[in-house]
Amino acid sequence: ERDKYENNDVAGVVTGLAWTRVGGDILFIESILSKGKGQLSMTGNLGKVMKESATIALEYIKSNADMLGIDPNVFEKYNVHVHVPEGATPKDGPSAGITMLTSLVSLFTQRKVKKSIAMTGEITLRGKVLPVGGIKEKILAAKRARIKEILLCEDNKRDIDEINPEYLKGLTFHYVKDMSDVLDLALTKEKVKNAKKL
Amino acid sequence: ERDKYENNDVAGVVTGLAWTRVGGDILFIESILSKGKGQLSMTGNLGKVMKESATIALEYIKSNADMLGIDPNVFEKYNVHVHVPEGATPKDGPSAGITMLTSLVSLFTQRKVKKSIAMTGEITLRGKVLPVGGIKEKILAAKRARIKEILLCEDNKRDIDEINPEYLKGLTFHYVKDMSDVLDLALTKEKVKNAKKL
Amino acid sequence: ERDKYENNDVAGVVTGLAWTRVGGDILFIESILSKGKGQLSMTGNLGKVMKESATIALEYIKSNADMLGIDPNVFEKYNVHVHVPEGATPKDGPSAGITMLTSLVSLFTQRKVKKSIAMTGEITLRGKVLPVGGIKEKILAAKRARIKEILLCEDNKRDIDEINPEYLKGLTFHYVKDMSDVLDLALTKEKVKNAKKL
Amino acid sequence: ERDKYENNDVAGVVTGLAWTRVGGDILFIESILSKGKGQLSMTGNLGKVMKESATIALEYIKSNADMLGIDPNVFEKYNVHVHVPEGATPKDGPSAGITMLTSLVSLFTQRKVKKSIAMTGEITLRGKVLPVGGIKEKILAAKRARIKEILLCEDNKRDIDEINPEYLKGLTFHYVKDMSDVLDLALTKEKVKNAKKL
Amino acid sequence: ERDKYENNDVAGVVTGLAWTRVGGDILFIESILSKGKGQLSMTGNLGKVMKESATIALEYIKSNADMLGIDPNVFEKYNVHVHVPEGATPKDGPSAGITMLTSLVSLFTQRKVKKSIAMTGEITLRGKVLPVGGIKEKILAAKRARIKEILLCEDNKRDIDEINPEYLKGLTFHYVKDMSDVLDLALTKEKVKNAKKL
Amino acid sequence: ERDKYENNDVAGVVTGLAWTRVGGDILFIESILSKGKGQLSMTGNLGKVMKESATIALEYIKSNADMLGIDPNVFEKYNVHVHVPEGATPKDGPSAGITMLTSLVSLFTQRKVKKSIAMTGEITLRGKVLPVGGIKEKILAAKRARIKEILLCEDNKRDIDEINPEYLKGLTFHYVKDMSDVLDLALTKEKVKNAKKL
Ligand SMILES: [Ca+2]
Ligand SMILES: [Ca+2]
Ligand SMILES: [Ca+2]
Ligand SMILES: [Ca+2]
Ligand SMILES: [Ca+2]
Ligand SMILES: [Ca+2]
Ligand SMILES: [Ca+2]
Ligand SMILES: [Ca+2]
Ligand SMILES: [Ca+2]
Ligand SMILES: [Ca+2]
Ligand SMILES: [Ca+2]
Ligand SMILES: [Ca+2]
Known part of the structure; x- marks a missing residue:
């Protein structure tokens, strides 16, 4: 049995789509800050390429801190920890890039x-979004998990076009080219309840 | 022959349930502090995923130090060491997460x-508890070891429901969703005898 | 389907030519600076030799900072991160040297x-450019990707001479011996829009 | 031919019992201090679990420095090195725990x-002693090496009870539950000759 | 086709002789300094033993800084990077020792x-030069590459004596015992053009 | 053809006896100091156990600095580098212990x-010398190399007694129990020419 969407309303928790040996699934990216000196650590049984995604996102x-409205001193006063449940499942590949960002x-x-x-x-250092594989399986998993909106690279539109529209009912797709498209679509202007003062 | 429950009345010692190649067993998570600069070390022949559980718990x-009533300066003045006897047995997997927490x-x-x-x-960074495997074997081992109460993820209730009630006599189950449920149920309000002043 | 040339007009983004198991392709080298203490980090599923190319270029x-008009203090105030999309493809070999430089x-x-x-x-520490393999496949990929000008080591001219001129239409070749030839040909005198003040 | 007991009268040198592919044997744990900053290093061709024993003992x-009458500043002014001769023999397992302690x-x-x-x-972080294997072979080796007294976990008493009493002549057994039992039985109140002032 | 000798007239660039699976070849050792704290780094797809040669040379x-006329403060103010083109070829063994020195x-x-x-x-820490293998193949490669003078360990003279003198025409051999012999024969008294002030 | 004894008259250079796949041989341990902060580094294609010997010797x-007449401040002002020629030969085992000491x-x-x-x-941390293998092969190699005196553990006397006395002509044996025996027999009271002031 597969995961259900819960909610994204804690800061740093975002729902991604994964493609594993047993089909599509949703996954959660969870990030937290603790006082520190700017170190990035990761858990969740992640392979090299998936860990690189978190590094690319943070770099x-x-x-681009100014553009994103982030005080650059924050990076030197906190450590960042990124976790991807569930620990028993090895995970790899670049497709969680925009979720991590x-x-x-x-x-x-x-x-x-x-x-x-x-x-x-996938994300790149210069801010582009790249297409990824396993789109059909990921979309079916998203539907089962009661996701309503999905963000994909515009180059993945062709993969959606090949899926029987029957399966896509109730889903809205947003096609993105750049990281700024992702952030505009995925983040609200509102802060979370009990927002941390950084 | 399997381990017997001893007691949890030293700070940092908690009984967990494990599922090994030779069946279910209980295990102990033991943690101690020593003066230091906030390093986390681990022993007990632990695999990568089990080590990650300790990292997730500490992060x-x-x-969430405030919520838990912990002075955050403590993290910079002490090193934490987590050990899981018995050294001859390799151990891995995420299921000791709530025990470590x-x-x-x-x-x-x-x-x-x-x-x-x-x-x-299993634990997640945002404070959820996830279900784990080997429930039947773990429960039988808990009974043999004279455990009286067991904490499980609410998604593991279905596994308990499938066990012949005969086997469950004398056991009380608590189903939890969040880390705060775990801590409410597992920790008393009382301090240990000779509590350290941190 | 292969990548298309986009543009090189962000500082630190340069188009290279790669030769993979499935033929020639273009790739992008992306570099960015962040405040730091002179560390070089790399992502993109890179093998040892390809990582060495970035080290050689930076050393x-x-x-040669003076000759290149770079204030040497920059190296101690910033970290450099080099990324080569796409993370799912392992990449190795010395041929991205001049692209990284x-x-x-x-x-x-x-x-x-x-x-x-x-x-x-390939680059050397003393500033020479060395020939590399897979020239025919790389040139065809460059054409498909709508590249107009190509920089090669002068020792690779013989490889170009063996290609049917039909295939080379619309391409201009520049043969280089030294790093200074590369930089003269690949970089304009102009700064990028919104150039960072280092 | 097997080792002979020599003596334990240098500080930090203690005789243990080992069980190797070629039968039981005695071994020596040797520890020394040198000026430093609290680092623990180990030699003697030791496997991961045996190294963990030294870490557990030191933690x-x-x-418990107060209880043991040790000035905690010592840990920050000295490095500790633990060696187990003989280098040609790989050694592993948790059974040297109480010897290292x-x-x-x-x-x-x-x-x-x-x-x-x-x-x-074996030792645990909370101060318990756990039973180990190979007792019969270890006891025979101890006798050959002219050991007179042997410390074992109380749970290993059953292993001694199964040995022909003929073989046990001249040996005294002490069964222990906790680290404090071990230290009471193994260490004299006297300091070594030329004791270091720490 | 094999490499051609170019010139050694940049400080830190020296021509060596290598023996690879496909026969003899020449190689270049390239070293540069950058501001730093005395770290030694290496690139060029080098194996453990070849990296050790650079370490031995630097130690x-x-x-022997005084004897060599080098201000010892230099070692703490600069990092040294040693590179051996060509990155696609794995290289190992001790025979580049005198070239690195x-x-x-x-x-x-x-x-x-x-x-x-x-x-x-090969070099030793006490300053001796040791003989190496593959002499015949290396000499033939040197001739093809238009080398005129060759430095070898005196114990390699017997290998030269076994080569048909026909092949040795135009080559001068210098047999050395110690590092000081090497430096006397390989370095001129003159500084390079635009010598760095260290 | 095997190595010849040269001389031990440089500080830090000592002749040892090795037993390799191709028979016995002599080897040289070479150590030097450079300004630093007390780090120990090693080269010479050494395995883990042989590296441990250098660590044990230094610890x-x-x-025991006082007993040996060494100013303990020296250890914090210099780095030590130990090299064992010849780099092409992998070396391992504990038998070079007394040579390194x-x-x-x-x-x-x-x-x-x-x-x-x-x-x-072999050496131990408490100062004992342990017997080693391959004695016959090592002795024959020593003779071929024109060694006159040989230091062995007293437990290796039995190995010498089994060798045909014919082969031992011209060799003097010294049997040692402790490190102090080794140092008394191997080192003269005299300083080397141009002794370093530490
Ligand atoms: Ca799942
Ligand atoms: Ca994803
Ligand atoms: Ca057990
Ligand atoms: Ca558990
Ligand atoms: Ca591509
Ligand atoms: Ca390239
Ligand atoms: Ca033994
Ligand atoms: Ca033992
Ligand atoms: Ca070549
Ligand atoms: Ca060479
Ligand atoms: Ca030899
Ligand atoms: Ca030796």
Whole structure:
């Protein structure tokens, strides 16, 4: 039995879409801050490439802090920890990139993540979003998990076009090219309840 | 021959339930503090995922110190060491998560752990408890070891419902959703004898 | 389907040519700076030799900062991160050397990279450019991706001479011996829009 | 041919019992201090679990320094090195735990180790002693090596009860539950000759 | 097709002789300094033993700085990077030792390397030169590459004596016992053009 | 063809006896000091156990500095590098222990090593010398290399007694129990020429 969407309304928690040996699934990216000196750590039985996604997201955020409205001193006063449940499942690949980016920007801005949304896509350092595989399986898993809106790279539109529209009922798709598209669509302007003062 | 429950009345010592190649068993999570600079070390022949559980528990505690009534300066003045006897047995998997969390919160608050209780469940960074496998074998081992109360994720209730009630006599089950449920049920308000002043 | 050339007009983004198991392809080297203490980090599923290329490029730049018009204090105030999309593809070998050099010099000088240009070649610490393999496949990929100008080591001219001129229509070749040739040909005198003040 | 017991009268040198592919044997745990900053290093061709025993022993000692009469500043002014001859033999497992604990407490207190005594048993962080395997082979080796007294976990008494009493002549057994039992039985109140002032 | 000798007239660039699976070849050792704290780094797809040669050379130089006319403060103010093109070829073994020593002494003294010279030989910490293998293949490669003078360990003279003198025409051999012989023969008294002030 | 004894008259250079797949051989332990902060590094294609021997020797020396007449401040002002030629030969095992100890004590005291002497034996932290294997092969190699005196553990006397006395002509054997025996026999009272002032 597969996971159900819960909610994204804690800062730093974002729903992604994964493609595993046993089919599509949703996953959660969870990030938290603790006092520290800017170290990034990760757990969740993650492979090298998936860990690289978190590094790329954090480097992008650091380099574009002004544009994102983040005080750059924050990076030197806190450690960031990124976790991806469930520990028994090995996870790898670049497709959680935009989910990680959204999680970290939510964390550093304490902005609320939009409800019922999930996403999948690789990120690049210069801010582009790249297409990923397993789209059909991921979409079916999203539906089962009661996701309403999905963010994908615009180059993945062709994958959606090949799916029987019957299966897509009740889902809204947003196609993105750049990280700024992702953040505009996935984050609300509102802060989370009990937002941390960073 | 399997282990017997002893007691949880030292701060930082908590009984967990494990599922090994040779069946269910109980295990103990033992944590201690020594003067230091906030390093976390682990022993007990632990695999990568089980080590990650201790990291997740500590990161969660650091990020929620206020809520848990822990002075955040403690994290910078002490090192934490977590050990899981018995060294000859390799151990892995995420199911000791709530046991580790309970151990570390008991350690940092010096609160006493409830008597005759054992537990099994994965933890997430945002404070959820996830279900784990091997429930039947773990429950039988708990009974043999004279455990009286067991903490499980509410999603593991279905596993208990499938067990012949005959086998469950004398056991009380508590189903939990969040870390706060775990801590409410597993820790007493009382401090341990000779509690450390942190 | 293969990548298309986009543009090189962000500082630190340069188009290279790669030769993979499935034929030639273009790739992008992306570099960014963030406040730090001179550390070099890399992502993109890179093998040991490809990582060495970034190290060689950075060491060369540090040792020749004056000649390149770079304030040497920059190296101690910023961290450099180099990424090569796409994370799912393992990449290795020395042939991205001149692309990495160009990326890093563009980053440290904020000079604009020439439009529609791509390159491939190994670098040495003393500033020479060495020939690389897979030239035919790389050239065909460059054409498909709408590259107009290509930088190669002069020792790779013989590889171009063996290709049917039909295939080379619309491509201009520049043969280089030294790093300074590469930088003269690949970087414009102009700074990028919104150039960072380093 | 097997080792002979020599003596334990240097601080930090304690005789243990080992069970190897070629039968039982005695081994020596040797520890020394040198000026430093509290680092623990180990040699002797030791496996991961055996190294963990030294870590557990040291963490236990640090956390219980008061009870053991050790000035906690010592841990920050000295490095500890633990060696187990003979380098050509790979060694692993948790059974040298109480031997390592005794060695380190002797080292930090400069108390003399009792003559003609050897021991085997796993340690836990909360101070319990756990039973170990290979008891029969270890006892025979102890006798050949002219050991007179042996310390074992009380749960290993059943293993002794199964040995032909003929083989046990001249040996005295002490069964222990806790680390404090071990230290009471293995260390004298006397300091070694030329005791170091720590 | 094999490499051609170019020149050694940049400080820190020296020609060596290598013996690979596909026969003899020449190689270049390239070293540069950048501001730093005395770290030694290496690139060029080097194996453990070849990396050790650079370490031995640097340790020898540090320990004999006075004799070599090098201000010992230099070692704490600069990092040294040693590279051996070509990255696609894995390289190992101790035979580049004297080439690395010559490269580093040239770098730290800014003395010019003699023209048209190449060398091969293992170094020791006490300053001896040891014989190496593959002499015949290396000599033939040197000739093809237009080398004029070759430095070898005196114990390799017997290998030269077994080669048909026909093949040796145009080559001058220098047999060395100690590092000081190497440096006397390989380095000129002159500094390189634009010598760095260290 | 095997190595010849040269001389031990540089501080830190001592002749040992090795037993390799191709028979016995002599080897040299070479140690040097450079300004630093007390780090120990090693080269020479050494395995884990052989590296441990150098660590044990250095820890023993640090802990017994007074007895050995060494100013303990030396350990914090210098780095020690130990090398064992020849890099192409992998080396391992504990038998170079007394050779490494002698090398390091010679280095730190600048005392001259005795002429024409070689040695083999394992060391322990408490200062004992343990017997080693391959004695016959090592002795024959020593003779071929023109060694005159040999230091062995007293427990290796039985191995010498089994060798045809014919083969032992011209060799003097010294049997040792403790490190102090080794140092008394191997080091002269004299300092080396141009002794370093530490
Ligand atoms: Ca799942
Ligand atoms: Ca995803
Ligand atoms: Ca058990
Ligand atoms: Ca558990
Ligand atoms: Ca591609
Ligand atoms: Ca390229
Ligand atoms: Ca033995
Ligand atoms: Ca033992
Ligand atoms: Ca070549
Ligand atoms: Ca060479
Ligand atoms: Ca030899
Ligand atoms: Ca030896």
